[in-house]
Amino acid sequence: MALLSFLIVGLLAGLLARAVLPGNQSMGWVGTMLLGVVGSFVGGAISTLLRGDNQWTLFTTSGLIWSTVGALIVLGVTSMAARRSL
Numbered sequence: 001m002a003l004l005s006f007l008i009v010g011l012l013a014g015l016l017a018r019a020v021l022p023g024n025q026s027m028g029w030v031g032t033m034l035l036g037v038v039g040s041f042v043g044g045a046i047s048t049l050l051r052g053d054n055q056w057t058l059f060t061t062s063g064l065i066w067s068t069v070g071a072l073i074v075l076g077v078t079s080m081a082a083r084r085s086l
Contacts, residue, residue, distance in 0.1 A: 006037070006040070007033060007037065009036070009040065009063070009064060009067060010033050010034070010035075010036030010037035010039070010040055010067070011029070011032060011033045011036055012036065012064065012067075013035075013036035013039050013040060013043075013064060013067035013068045013070070013071045014031075014032035014033055014034075014035040014036030014037075014039065014071050015032060015036070016068045016071070017035065017036070017039060017068055017071035017072045017074075017075050018032060018035070018075065020068075020072060021072060021075050021076065021079070023079065025075065025079070035071050035074060035075060036067060036071050038070070038071070038074050039067050039068065039069075039070035039071025039072070039073070039074050039075075040063075040066075040067040040070060040071075041070065042070030042071075042073055042074055043063075043065075043066035043067045043068070043069050043070025043071070043073075044063070044066060044067070044070070045070075046066065046069070046070065047062070047063075047066040
């Protein structure tokens, strides 16, 4: 059950990140979910470093916010890398 909720939060974070960042990100539902899952790890690491606690596995509203921030970072980095390769 925890894996399913992790994937749903990843999908929500990925959708929010794609909605906030301008431009055309051509990826499907699975790509958006993977973006959010990777963003959750990045956002959780940043949150743990800034707050100093080790409660990154709990589901909170701030966790969704940090997941979205992490997904924005990942999406921005991949967009810059894609532009440089063209």
